[in-house]
Structures are given as C-alpha cells and as structure tokens.
Amino acid sequence: MQPLTIRRIVLTCAVLAAVLFAVSVISLKLGAYPMSARDVVLTLVRRAIGHTDAIPSDFRLVIFGLRLPRIALGILVGVALSVSGAGFQALLRNPLADPYVLGVSSGAALGAILSLVFTPHVPLAMQGAAFLGAAATIAAVYFLGRRGGQLDSATLLLAGILSASFLSAIIMFLMTTLSGRDLRGMAFWLMGDLSTAPPDWNLLGSLYVVLLAAVGAIYTTSSDLNLILTGEQEARHLGVNVGRVKLVVYVSASLLTGLAVSVSGSIGYVGLIVPHVMRMLFGSDYRILIPTTALGGAIAIVAADTLARTVVAPTELPVGAMTALAGAPVFIYLLRRRLP
Amino acid sequence: MAGSPIFLVGLFYWSHLKRRRGSRNLLAVAAGLAALGWAALVLAALGPAVCAAQNAPTRVVIDETDRKINVPAEVRRIVSIAPSVTETIYALGAEARLVGDTDYCDDPPEAKTKPHVGALLNPSFEAILALKPDLVISSAINRPETVLALERLGVPVYATDPRSVEGTVDSIEGLGELIGAERAGKMLAAQLRARLDNLHRRLAGRPPKRVLFVVWEDPLISVGPNTFLADALRQAGAESVVETTQDWPKLSLEEAVRLQPEALVFASAGAGTKSDDYDGLRERPGWGALEAVKQGRIAVVSDALDRPAPRMIDAIEQLARQLHPEAFGAQEGKR
Numbered sequence: 221m222q223p224l225t226i227r228r229i230v231l232t233c234a235v236l237a238a239v240l241f242a243v244s245v246i247s248l249k250l251g252a253y254p255m256s257a258r259d260v261v262l263t264l265v266r267r268a269i270g271h272t273d274a275i276p277s278d279f280r281l282v283i284f285g286l287r288l289p290r291i292a293l294g295i296l297v298g299v300a301l302s303v304s305g306a307g308f309q310a311l312l313r314n315p316l317a318d319p320y321v322l323g324v325s326s327g328a329a330l331g332a333i334l335s336l337v338f339t340p341h342v343p344l345a346m347q348g349a350a351f352l353g354a355a356a357t358i359a360a361v362y363f364l365g366r367r368g369g370q371l372d373s374a375t376l377l378l379a380g381i382l383s384a385s386f387l388s389a390i391i392m393f394l395m396t397t398l399s400g401r402d403l404r405g406m407a408f409w410l411m412g413d414l415s416t417a418p419p420d421w422n423l424l425g426s427l428y429v430v431l432l433a434a435v436g437a438i439y440t441t442s443s444d445l446n447l448i449l450t451g452e453q454e455a456r457h458l459g460v461n462v463g464r465v466k467l468v469v470y471v472s473a474s475l476l477t478g479l480a481v482s483v484s485g486s487i488g489y490v491g492l493i494v495p496h497v498m499r500m501l502f503g504s505d506y507r508i509l510i511p512t513t514a515l516g517g518a519i520a521i522v523a524a525d526t527l528a529r530t531v532v533a534p535t536e537l538p539v540g541a542m543t544a545l546a547g548a549p550v551f552i553y554l555l556r557r558r559l560p
Numbered sequence: 561m562a563g564s565p566i567f568l569v570g571l572f573y574w575s576h577l578k579r580r581r582g583s584r585n586l587l588a589v590a591a592g593l594a595a596l597g598w599a600a601l602v603l604a605a606l607g608p609a610v611c612a613a614q615n616a617p618t619r620v621v622i623d624e625t626d627r628k629i630n631v632p633a634e635v636r637r638i639v640s641i642a643p644s645v646t647e648t649i650y651a652l653g654a655e656a657r658l659v660g661d662t663d664y665c666d667d668p669p670e671a672k673t674k675p676h677v678g679a680l681l682n683p684s685f686e687a688i689l690a691l692k693p694d695l696v697i698s699s700a701i702n703r704p705e706t707v708l709a710l711e712r713l714g715v716p717v718y719a720t721d722p723r724s725v726e727g728t729v730d731s732i733e734g735l736g737e738l739i740g741a742e743r744a745g746k747m748l749a750a751q752l753r754a755r756l757d758n759l760h761r762r763l764a765g766r767p768p769k770r771v772l773f774v775v776w777e778d779p780l781i782s783v784g785p786n787t788f789l790a791d792a793l794r795q796a797g798a799e800s801v802v803e804t805t806q807d808w809p810k811l812s813l814e815e816a817v818r819l820q821p822e823a824l825v826f827a828s829a830g831a832g833t834k835s836d837d838y839d840g841l842r843e844r845p846g847w848g849a850l851e852a853v854k855q856g857r858i859a860v861v862s863d864a865l866d867r868p869a870p871r872m873i874d875a876i877e878q879l880a881r882q883l884h885p886e887a888f889g890a891q892e893g894k895r
Contacts, residue, residue, distance in 0.1 A: 238594030244601065252678075252687035268600055277714075278689055285713050286685055288601075396810065415682050420712070534678040534687030535663060 229508050236515035243519055244291050247526040252534040253282045292424050293414055293483060294525045294539075295518040296431055298490060300480040302517025305491025306498075306509060307438050307473035310445045311466055312373045318492040319477040322376075323383030327357025328481035330387050333394055333406065347427075347482040354478030357383055362470065370463075412487030412540020414525050430479055434472040435514060441465045442506035449504075487540045489547030490517055497550075616694070621738065624721040624731060627707075631716055632694045635739045639691055641683050641706070642699030645720060646671045647869035648732050649697075651748060652741040660691040667864070667871065682706070685713060697735070699868065720868075724791040725876065728868040729753055752873050756795065759880055762887040763797040769883045771798045771859070772821035772852070780811045789866050796879035797887075798825065813846035820850065823857040823883060827865045827875070859883055 249260050263279045266272065272280070301319065308317040319325045331353020332346045339345040361383050365376030395406060444465045447455035452462050480487070498512045524542040531537065618630040639660040640646040646665035649658050655670070663679055665671040675691060678684040680701055688696060688710065696717045698707055707717045718738060722728040729752045736745015773793060775781040783789045783800055784807045790800055801819040802809055826838065838858045841847040852858065859882040864871035881888050 234594065237598065241594045241597045241601070245597070252684045253690040264600065278692065281689055281713050282686055286689075397806070413682070415684075529684070534676060534684035536678060536682050536684055 224503070224505050224508055229511065232502060232508060233511050233515060236512055236519070240295070240515055240519045240522065243522050243526070244295075247291055247294075247522055248283065248287050250526055250530050251282065251287060252529070253278070255279065255282065289421065289424065290414055290525065291522055292428075294522040296424070296427055297414070297480045297484045297487060298494075298517035298519070298521030299435065299514045300431055300476040300517075301487060301490040302494035302513045302520070303435050303438060303510060304473035304476035304480070306495035306506075306513045307469045307476075308491070309495055310449060310506060311469050311473070312377055313449060314373060314377060315496065317377065319473070319480075320384065320486065320488055320491070322380035323357050323361060323387055324354050324380075324474050324477040325481045325486050326384045326387035326391065328354040328478045329410065329486055330391055330394075331356075331478075332409075332482060332485075333391060336406075337394070347423075350482030351475070351478040354474050354481065357387065358470065358474040409485035411538040412485045412543070413538040414484050415529065415536045415538075427479060427483065430475065434475045434479075435510070437468055437472040439510045441468055442510050445469070445506040449506075485538075485540065487521070487543055489543045490520055493547050493550060494520055621718070623718045624734070625719045627719060629711075629716045629718060631718065631738065635695045637691065637693045637695070638739060639677060639688050639693040639696045640665065641677065641688075641696060642680065642701050642720070643667065644699050644701070644722075644867045644869040645697045645735070646674075647867065647871060648735055649739070651732070651870040652736050652739070652744045654739050654741045654744070657739060659693060660688065667867075685709060688715065689713065695739070697738075722788060722868040724788050725756065725795045725872065728788065728872060729756070731868065732870060748870060752870060755873055755877065759795065759877060763880060763884060766797055766884055766887060768794070768797050768799040770801045770819075770822045771825050771883070772801050772816055772819065772823075773825045773827075775808060775827075780813060780816060781808055782811055783807070784809055788868055792865055792872060792876050793825070793879075796876045797884050798823075798879065813849075817846065817849045821852050823859055824850070824852050825879065826858065826860045827863045828860055829863050 245260075248264075249255065249257050259279060260283065263275050263283050266274050267280075267284070304324075305318050308319065308322060309315055311317070328350040331349035331351070334353075335342075335345045335349035339349075361376065361379045364379035364383075365372060367375050391410075444455065444460045444462075447458055447460050448462060448465060456462055494517045495509065495513045498509055498516050502508050502512050520543070521539065524546065525539040528537040528539040528542045617633040619633050620628055621631050622628055636657055637659045638649065638654075638657050640649060640658060641662055643662065643665045646658065646661045647667050649655055650668050650671060658671075658674060660675045660677050661671055662683060663676050665674070665676075675687075677687040677691070681703055683702075683706060693715060696710055696715055698717055698719045700721050700723075702719075707719055710717045720731045720735065722731040729749050732752070733745045733749035736742050736748070771793065773783050773789065775783060775789075782802045783793075784802070784804045785800065786805075787807050793800055801821045802811065824838075824841075838860065841853050841858070847853050859879055861878045861882070862871065862875040865875035865879070866872075
C-alpha cells in the first residue's frame with residue numbers, strides 16, 4: 221500500500237463520487253415511467269437554468285417528485301448505515317459489529333412502530349420515535365456492556381445481540397396483538413423499503429444536516445481510531461482519550477442508525493459489507509476508510525434501490541431484499557478469499 | 561448553492577493536478593467532470609419549483625374517509641388501486657374509463673388485461689403517473705401513506721372505506737355518482753339492497769349458526785367482530801364463534817375444538833358448492849376432533865366474500881343457502 225496522503229484520499233473519493241454520480245444518473249433514467257435519456261437531461265438542464273415552464277408536468281413530477289428525492293434518500297441511508305457500521309466495527313474491534321447486531325436498529329424500529337400505533341398521524345413522529353428508540357437501546361446496551369467501569373467489547377456485543385432479539389420479540393408481539401391498517405405496511409418497512417413515500421425536500425434537508433454532523437464527528441476521531449485499533453493501552457499511552465473517542469463514535473453511530481431506520485426501515489448488510497470491501501480496496505486507515513465507506517454505502521443503496529424498483533416493474537421489491545440478495549454472497553466470497 | 565463546495569473541491573483538485581503528467585491526469589479530469597455533474601444535479605434539485613396549472617374544470621367532493629378532494633367535473637381516466645374498486649367499476653359498466661389497476665385485480669377476468677401499477681401496499685407511483693389518471697380510487701386495503709403520497713404528487717385520490725355490507729352498497733352507489741355512472745350506480749345499489757332484504761326476510765326468526773370462518777388453515781386464522789367479513793357472516797345468518805378484539809386473530813386448534821363451531825366456513829376462488837378438497841381435513845390431527853368436520857358441516861363460498869364489491873352479495877347468498885338450506889326450500893338448498 222502506498223503511504224496515505226491527502227492527495228490519495230481526495231483522489232479516491234473523487235473517483236468514488238464519479239461512480240456514485242454515474243449510478244445516480246442511470247437511476248434517474250430508469251423507472252416505470254418511460255423517459256428517454258434526452259428527456260431526463262433536458263428536464264435537469266431546464267430546471268437548473270430556470271426554464272421550468274418548458275418542463276412537461278409529468279416529467280417534473282417523476283424526476284423532481286419521485287426519482288431525485290428517492291436517490292437523495294438512498295444516498296442518505298447508504299451513508300448513514302455504512303458509516304455507522306464502520307464506526308461500530310472500530311469501537312468494538314470486531315468485524316461482525318453492525319447496527320443490526322447491536323440491536324440499535326431493532327430499537328429504532330420498535331420506536332417507529334410504537335409511534336405508528338399511538339401517534340399515527342403526527343408528522344415526523346415516526347422519525348423522532350426511531351431516534352429515541354435507537355438512543356434508548358444504545359443507552360441500555362452501553363450500560364449493560366460495561367464491566368468494571370469500562371466498556372468490554374465481548375459483553376457489549378452480547379448485550380447488543382440479546383437486546384436485538386428481545387426487541388424483535390416485542391415487535392413480533394405488537395404486530396400480532398395490535399391490528400389495524402397502520403401496521404400492514406410494517407412487513408415492507410421491516411425488510412427495508414424506500415418506496416413507501418417520496419420524502420419532501422424540507423425533511424431531507426434537516427436529515428442531511430444530522431447526517432453530516434454525525435459523519436463529521438466520526439471523521440474527527442479517525443486518527444484516534446487507528447491508534448485504538450492497534451490496542452487501547454497503547455493508544456492511551458500515546459495520549460488518546462479513549463473513553464471520549466468511544467463515546468463520540470458510539471453516539472454518532474447510533475444517531476446515524478436511528479436516522480436510517482426512521483426513513484427506510486431495516487436495510488441489512490450495508491453496514492457490514494461496505495466497510496469490509498473498502499478496507500480490502502483502500503486499506504484500513506480510518507482517515508480514508510470513513511469517506512470511502514460513506515460513498516461506497518451511497519453507491520450500494522442507490523444501485524440496489526434502482527434494481528429493486530426496476531427488475532419486476534411496476535411491482536417494487538423492498539430494497540432490503542436486494543441488499544441481502546446481493547450482499548450475503550459477496551460477503552461469503554470475500555470471507556473465503558481471505559482465508560489462507 | 562449547496563453544489564458549489566463539491567464543485568470547488570473538484571475544480572481545485574483538477575487545476576492542482578493539471579501540472580502533473582501521467583495517467584493520473586485522466587482520473588483528475590474524470591473527477592472534475594463528476595464534480596461538475598454533481599453541482600448540476602444539486603442545482604437542478606434545488607431549483608425553483610412550479611405548480612402545475614389546473615385548467616380542467618373541477619368540483620369538490622368528500623370521500624369516504626372525510627377528505628375533501630378536487631375531482632375533474634368529468635372523470636375520464638381512472639386508476640384503481642384496489643380489487644374491490646376495479647370490480648365495482650366493471651359492475652357499473654364504466655370499464656372504458658379504467659386505464660389501470662393492480663396486480664391483484666382478477667375479477668372480472670378482463671381486469672387482468674388492464675395495465676398494472678403494482679401491488680396493493682406499494683403500488684408504483686411512476687406507473688400511476690405514466691397512465692395520466694385524472695382520478696385514483698383506493699380502498700381500505702391500501703395504506704393511508706399511499707393516498708398521502710399520491711396527493712402530494714398532485715393526483716386526486718378518492719378513498720373508499722366500506723366497513724359493513726350495507727356500507728359497501730352505499731359505497732358502490734357513491735362510486736357511480738363520482739365517475740359519472742350515477743344511474744347504473746343507483747340501479748345496482750337498489751338491486752343489491754333488494755337481494756339483501758329478501759335474504760333478511762328468509763332468515764328472519766332463524767337463530768344464527770355459530771361458525772368458524774377460516775381465513776387461513778395453517779396457522780389457523782379467523783376474523784374479529786369489527787371486520788366487514790364479520791358483518792357479511794351476520795347477513796348470511798351466521799356468527800363467528802371467536803371472541804376477540806383483534807381483526808385477524810390467530811387461534812390454536814385446541815381453542816377451535818373447545819369452541820366446537822356448528823360449521824366451518826371457507827372462502828375459496830371459484831367455489832360455490834361443498835368441495836371434496838375439504839374432506840381431507842378429517843384425517844388431519846386436531847381438525848378431526850371438530851364436530852363440524854366429523855359431520856361434514858363445511859361451507860365453502862366464493863372468495864368474493866372478503867371483497868367489498870357487488871359479488872360479495874352473491875357470496876353472502878351462497879353462504880346463507882349452505883347454512884340455512886331449509887330457508888330456501890329443499891330444491892334450492894344446493895346449487
């Protein structure tokens with residue numbers, strides 16, 4: 221591996237951004253509403269230069285009301301899930317760590333379901349409840365995972381796994397005992413779904429602010445994370461405030477998970493696989509791993525969602541099914557290849 | 561603009577690398593182009609929005625969920641996102657104006673040839689827009705989120721929400737008025753009401769049969785009292801043995817044996833008579849312990865029973881005939 225320079229980080233990210241751009245443009249062109257590439261480009265250009273009156277109203281609805289918000293949502297979810305996965309993996313020094321393993325997404329899902337039952341028509345209640353659910357699960361797992369005054373990775377992981385199954389059991393219980401139309405969409409949502417409702421730009425804007433803040437917070441710890449990964453004692457001797465770094469990563473990563481789950485349900489495998497692939501491609505230095513993981517996660521979700529809504533169009537598959545379908549074999553392949 | 565940081569970073573990097581030679585130049589140019597593209601995309605997304613001008617004359621109607629909606633004075637292009645709505649539109653003779661329905665709209669069979677817009681819980685908004693509807697009609701089987709999302713896209717959605725058999729007939733009449741088939745709607749509704757009245761007269765004074773309605777066999781799922789299926793059972797002179805607050809309760813077979821219903825009721829596609837398919841139940845563990853199974857008191861009715869559309873009345877009549885053959889005279893006991 222060549223030495224890590226700012227130039228290398230920027231160049232790598234620029235290339236990944238170019239790939240993400242290409243995937244997004246392809247996604248913008250594909251869909252149940254037939255549109256030629258020329259129409260798509262014309263619509264974008266007209267809107268960019270302000271000639272909005274010249275855009276047919278259907279094109280406007282499809283591009284700006286459906287496809288572009290969905291791509292923006294896919295990028296948001298992809299970045300949030302993969303970066304939180306990378307964060308949890310560093311935190312626990314465990315390659316299997318992932319928002320799902322730790323129970324964080326189950327907590328967020330439970331919060332969202334409770335809000336659907338008790339405050340079904342309050343706007344943003346579901347997002348807020350998912351945040352709260354994720355935060356409460358984190359607090360519980362964090363508390364349970366402490367041993368002798370400090371976080372113990374194995375105990376924490378076990379606490380996470382137990383919380384995940386406990387919370388899933390509560391979700392199953394609620395879904396069986398409470399009936400009503402508001403829970404019928406849950407099956408899609410639990411599998412991970414971006415199709416439920418095209419988000420509006422104001423909501424997306426505020427979610428992106430949270431996303432950037434949390435990803436930024438994790439990125440500021442990346443040099444410290446590199447040291448912690450070589451050993452906590454060593455890092456401590458080198459002057460790293462290990463407790464503070466862990467807390468920052470833990471809170472930011474949970475925030476990211478709550479964010480992703482509140483808008484898209486439980487999309488699996490992205491938080492696990494994308495950081496691993498990026499490690500294999502670009503090395504495990506967190507200064508390059510965090511930005512490439514963010515972009516890689518965005519690429520993965522936008523691509524998976526494009527497939528989900530086009531392979532059997534007009535019927536849409538849940539994007540979580542696509543990521544699991546593509547992600548699990550890729551992961552097994554990568555694991556096998558790494559074996560000596 | 562939000563695009564400019566990406567743009568600037570790209571530009572900076574590009575100019576920085578221009579001084580270097582070699583294969584990296586190509587990468588740098590590609591990165592620069594991507595940055596430009598991103599800037600354009602973000603600019604486009606954040607550009608000024610316009611509202612589509614509505615030039616067709618509209619009228620305001622209130623749908624069955626008490627939403628006020630703007631409907632064109634004359635509805636010409638309807639997309640149905642519920643099988644019951646599709647069936648009703650055909651029954652009203654307005655199928656020429658139906659331009660799209662769902663993957664699950666199978667009755668009448670011609671409905672399967674209409675362009676589909678996807679499944680009931682997540683229809684494709686793009687496919688709906690592509691059909692250029694001036695009205696989308698939904699039912700209680702759809703999700704409220706779907707209705708809201710379509711509304712946000714500027715497509716008027718009329719939500720039907722029948723909660724009982726009589727409510728279904730009212731809903732059919734209302735749909736006729738909505739889509740310009742007022743006379744057909746009134747006639748159809750009057751006919752259906754007359755048939756229900758006739759049924760009530762025949763069943764008057766007869767105690768309702770205690771039945772177990774089997775929605776699903778394994779696991780055993782039945783119906784709760786607040787569903788319109790429960791009302792359909794009542795209209796057919798039956799009552800569900802299951803006491804629950806849930807709409808789709810899951811029962812153990814043990815509970816079913818304890819309740820010992822007088823008859824089992826199955827809804828199945830293309831049914832109208834007792835079917836041999838259900839003789840096998842006798843051999844299955846648990847089911848054989850049910851008196852109704854031992855004595856073959858199994859009613860099988862058309863699956864139209866759980867669709868709030870005109871054929872539901874047929875299914876109710878079928879069920880009433882099977883449960884109360886004496887009320888219809890001996891020769892009419894079986895069809």
